[in-house]
Every structure is written in C-alpha cells, then in structure tokens.
Amino acid sequence: MNLYIYNTLSRKKERFVPLNCKSVKMYVCGPTVYDIPHIGNARSVVVYDLLYRVLSLLYGRQNITYVRNITDIDDKIINRAKELKISIFKLTHETTIKFHEDMSYLGCCNPTIEPKATDNIDVMINIITSLIQTGNAYSTDDGHVYFAVKTFQDYNLLSRRTFDSMILNSRESSEPQKSYFADFVLWKPANADNEDIDAVFDSPWGKGRPGWHIECSAMSYKFLGENFDIHGGGADLIFPHHTNEIAQSRCAFPESRHALYWVHNGFLTVKGEKMSKSLNNFVTVRDLQKQNINGAAVRLMFLSTHYRKPLDFNDKSLNDAKNIINYLYDTIDSVNGTAQQQDNIKAEFKGNAFTVEFISALLDDLNSPKAIACLLNIAKQIRRQNQSEDKLALTQALLYASNLLGILHNYQFIKDSNDVKDNSNVTPHEIDLLIAKRIQAKQDKDWNLADQIRSQLLSNGISLTDKADGTTSWKVIK
Structure with missing residues (x-):
C-alpha cells in the first residue's frame, strides 16, 4: 500500500516515500494558546490526526513521531493576558488544558511530542546566533534581530509569490530599522514598560522574546532533526510562516532539505462568510460541546469535505x-x-x-x-x-474503518447519554471534560488526580477504558 499526498512545495500529488520507514517524522503547527479553540482551529487538528492514523496504519504507530507544538509566547498572548489582568503563565496553562479537552471531545489522538515554545528558547537563540554568523541575519541597535531575506535564493519557493506582491501585503514594511522590507523578525526586544516576566528572556542581543517563525524551526529541529518527512498546517500559514520557516532552517542547516512534504488544509467559513467575532458568527468547539452535540458528528462534518477544499460550517x-x-x-x-x-x-x-x-x-x-x-x-x-x-x-x-476515521471512538454515546441523563449526576459533556482533565493529569504525571477522576466517574456509574492511542472511551455500567 502506498500513500499519495498533495505536496504544496511541488503543487502536485506525490507518492509518499519517508526518509526512514522505521522512523517516520511529522511536524504540525499547533495552537497559539491565547483563547479557546474555534472550529477552524479544530478542523486542522482533525485533518492531521487522520493523517497520523493513516501513517500509523502503514508504518506502525511505534514508528511514527508526531510533533505538534504549543505557541505559548506571542503578541496575542501578551495582549490577552493584560486584558484579563492575569499572568501569561496562567493564561497559557489554562488555555492549553482547554485545548486538550476540546481535542479529546473530537476523538483526536495525542501527538508523540507536544513541546512548548518557552521550553526551547535556548535552541532558538543558538539558531539565530548561527544565522548571524553566516550573514543570513543581522541585529539592530535597538535589540531586534532580522532574517535577511535576500540571502536565501529560494525564499519564494513555497508561496510562489513575487516580491512586488509582498510589498502590498507586508505587515512589517514600516519598520525603518530593517535593511529590506521583506526581512522578518527573529528576536524582539522587551518593551520598556516592564512586560510580564514570562514574556522576557535573556539573549546576546538583550532581554526580549523570539519571533513567531523561529519557534517552529527550533522545535522541529530539536525533536525531528535537520530533515524530516511531513510538515503540516493551515493554508493561511503558507505565507509568511512556512515560507519564513523554510528560509531559516535551510540557511541554519545548509545541507538539509528541512521538510520533504508540505501539507496544508483549506479554510473554514460559517454560513458562507469568514468566521469573525465582529460578524457574530464565531463558533468555538466549546459552543458545540455545550449543546451536547456528539464530538464524532463534528469530526465527521470536518471529514465530509476533502481537507484541501474550503469547508463551510452550517x-x-x-x-x-x-x-x-x-x-x-x-x-x-x-x-x-x-x-x-x-x-x-x-x-x-x-x-x-x-x-x-x-x-x-x-x-x-x-x-x-x-x-x-x-x-x-x-x-x-x-x-x-x-x-x-x-x-x-x-x-x-x-468498526475497523470507523475507528481509522476516528468517528466511532465511543459508539455507545447516544445510548449511554440517555442512560446518563436518567441515572447519573453528570452530563455527557461533563464526562468528556473530566476525561480530558484526566488525560492532562496523566501527561503531567499527576497520578493522584487521574485516579480521583476515574473514581469520581465510577461512583456515578461511568466506566473508563484507556486506549493505546492515548484516547479514553466511557460507558454506563448497567
């Protein structure tokens, strides 16, 4: 059996040939944890969860390394924490837990590794230092470090944009300290108004924080090496994020190819319009959970449209x-x-x-x-x-086919939901939230909390079964 996958890099469907069939490696851009996931975020996670399942079928799950990062330092995070008047750590920790709860509701497997950006600042600094030494990056007097786009000949290979079109769309073109309008930031200096300590890190260029793009280059390198098989994300990440990531990584490691296959899922609209809070059509995963909608139905809705096509939620x-x-x-x-x-x-x-x-x-x-x-x-x-x-x-x-799609991970939901409503003090939605918290507790090695949650559910007539893929199913004890 051979997998054929559309490679954005070549703009064609290609037979997937891993670098090593005994060690297949995939990196997917994960959430920026400043707010709870909306259904657009969720669609992307479900798409790459399906790809992970298919790769596991072909090569064995023990031979797959699936890395999905957590971006826990970003301008959106800093601004959101200020708005809520809480620490960045509190915001990102609580939002990460909610993200895990929501993905559990959708039947998504846990990635093999889920690194946080703030745990890998040293790797980012090392790569930036290397880029400066090779002339691919430069520092400014105010503490910024920028990547010099013109030093990488294949910069537009993935996006296939022209520099003229980029001038019109550049968010950073107004920064006078840059040598060239398309140069992008690798390191940002700390603001003078005493930013949250969680947003400030020491570096050779002064206190500050990394740019968004360098985070994924650093984490993919640390956990997968200079070369790996698949890099995934939403179509909105092709430019600038993935374009910049390729430039950084290939200049930092000149002999590498970085990722061989670039996979991107399509956009999501709501009733034909772009999802936006201002249009009052912003739908979160949690909104659907609160309606007691079976997560398998939401997942099936995502999968009913091919992953590369736009999906309209209605x-x-x-x-x-x-x-x-x-x-x-x-x-x-x-x-x-x-x-x-x-x-x-x-x-x-x-x-x-x-x-x-x-x-x-x-x-x-x-x-x-x-x-x-x-x-x-x-x-x-x-x-x-x-x-x-x-x-x-x-x-x-x-059942075999449904399990591969991930849509019948708890096929007794409807019958058990009715039993729960009649005979238990917890709702199906609350059960799923408790299961997600238990999964998080196990990841944190908080075994006491994990056991307490199991006992709590058991006392309400709910039995749990832990699966090999990291998910947990439940059923009502008759």
Whole structure:
C-alpha cells in the first residue's frame, strides 16, 4: 500500500516515500494558546490526526513521531493576558488544558511530542546566533534581530509569490530599522514598560522574546532533526510562516532539505462568510460541546469535505453529520452477536473488500469524503444481510474503518447519554471534560488526580477504558 499526498512545495500529488520507514517524522503547527479553540482551529487538528492514523496504519504507530507544538509566547498572548489582568503563565496553562479537552471531545489522538515554545528558547537563540554568523541575519541597535531575506535564493519557493506582491501585503514594511522590507523578525526586544516576566528572556542581543517563525524551526529541529518527512498546517500559514520557516532552517542547516512534504488544509467559513467575532458568527468547539452535540458528528462534518477544499460550517452540514453518526450507531446496534467491542476487532478484517476500498480512498490524498461513502456502503450491506455471520463480519469491517476515521471512538454515546441523563449526576459533556482533565493529569504525571477522576466517574456509574492511542472511551455500567 502506498500513500499519495498533495505536496504544496511541488503543487502536485506525490507518492509518499519517508526518509526512514522505521522512523517516520511529522511536524504540525499547533495552537497559539491565547483563547479557546474555534472550529477552524479544530478542523486542522482533525485533518492531521487522520493523517497520523493513516501513517500509523502503514508504518506502525511505534514508528511514527508526531510533533505538534504549543505557541505559548506571542503578541496575542501578551495582549490577552493584560486584558484579563492575569499572568501569561496562567493564561497559557489554562488555555492549553482547554485545548486538550476540546481535542479529546473530537476523538483526536495525542501527538508523540507536544513541546512548548518557552521550553526551547535556548535552541532558538543558538539558531539565530548561527544565522548571524553566516550573514543570513543581522541585529539592530535597538535589540531586534532580522532574517535577511535576500540571502536565501529560494525564499519564494513555497508561496510562489513575487516580491512586488509582498510589498502590498507586508505587515512589517514600516519598520525603518530593517535593511529590506521583506526581512522578518527573529528576536524582539522587551518593551520598556516592564512586560510580564514570562514574556522576557535573556539573549546576546538583550532581554526580549523570539519571533513567531523561529519557534517552529527550533522545535522541529530539536525533536525531528535537520530533515524530516511531513510538515503540516493551515493554508493561511503558507505565507509568511512556512515560507519564513523554510528560509531559516535551510540557511541554519545548509545541507538539509528541512521538510520533504508540505501539507496544508483549506479554510473554514460559517454560513458562507469568514468566521469573525465582529460578524457574530464565531463558533468555538466549546459552543458545540455545550449543546451536547456528539464530538464524532463534528469530526465527521470536518471529514465530509476533502481537507484541501474550503469547508463551510452550517446547520445542514452539521445535521447531515449527526444523522450519519446516528445511522451508523443504529446499524451496529441492530447486529446481534455482537461485534460491538472495538477491542475484539481482528486484523484480518483489513482484507475485507469493503475495507480495502475504504483504505484505498484514504491513501489517495486522504480522500475522506470517498472513505465516508465506503463506510455508508458497508452499513447499507449490513442492513441487507440475513446471515448472522455475514452481518458480524461486515460489522467488524464497519468498526475497523470507523475507528481509522476516528468517528466511532465511543459508539455507545447516544445510548449511554440517555442512560446518563436518567441515572447519573453528570452530563455527557461533563464526562468528556473530566476525561480530558484526566488525560492532562496523566501527561503531567499527576497520578493522584487521574485516579480521583476515574473514581469520581465510577461512583456515578461511568466506566473508563484507556486506549493505546492515548484516547479514553466511557460507558454506563448497567
């Protein structure tokens, strides 16, 4: 089996050939933790979660290193902390926890490594120092350090922009201390008005903080090396973020190719308009959770459109996804036997003709809409079958395929949700939040808190099952 993926660098679909099939490496730009995730942020995470699952299918999860960073120092973060009158650390810590809760709700696996920018300032300083020494960067009298764009011949290779068009769109062109309008900042000096201590770091150029672009160059290098396989992010990051990242990394490590495959997901609109707080159409993941909408339905809605195409979020698309999830649940529940426990799924069901077609769709540039159509065809065949053995085999295939998509990670949600409403003191939404907090506690090695949450849910008739991929499912104890 071969994966074909669209490479933004070449502008064509290519067969994916990793540098080392025993050590496949992927870096994805993660959240800037100044506010809770909106559905546009969530779509990107779901897309690369699916890619991670497909890579794990092909090469084995133990052979995949999936790095997704946390940007915990940024102008937006500084301004938001001032607005709320809290410390930067408090803001970023609490927002990171909420991000993990929301991604757990959507059935996303944990990345292999999730580094924070502030934990890797030393790596950034070392790279900046190297760039100055090679003449690719320069410092100014006021403590700024800039990358000299003209020193990198292939600067526009990814974005394919011209410098003339960049003049019109440059946010930094008004900075008189720069040698060239397109030069971008690597290091910013601290403001004189006593910034939060969490935003100030020592450097050879004085106290300050890193620019946004250098953060990802540093963290991808530290955890994946000079060369790695895949770099992912939203289409809005092609320029300037990924363009600048390539320039920094390839100049800092002249013999490297940096990332071989650049993958970008499309934009998200709400009812045909760009999502904006000013338009009052800003939708967060938490808004959907509060409506007790099954996270699997939200995830399916994201995957119902090909990842490279724009996605419009509207009532119809969400209702269609909810109906499909209900149809799949009802199909599984109709089978006697039963094949419903995912732990019992056998590897040989990969060879089922329906799952072969399903996997082939995903291997074709993550064609999730076609994969979902295959999934519905399996469900249709289950409902047509009279032989229990055939129903059982097809249901196993349905669960296997659904598990790969990540949409039936808790297929008993609807039945258990009704039981919870009738028999428990916690709502399904509260259960998902507690599970996310428990996952965070385990990551923080706070085993006492993790055990307390499990016991709390158990006392309310909720049993937890920890999965190998880092997610946790729950069910009502009858």
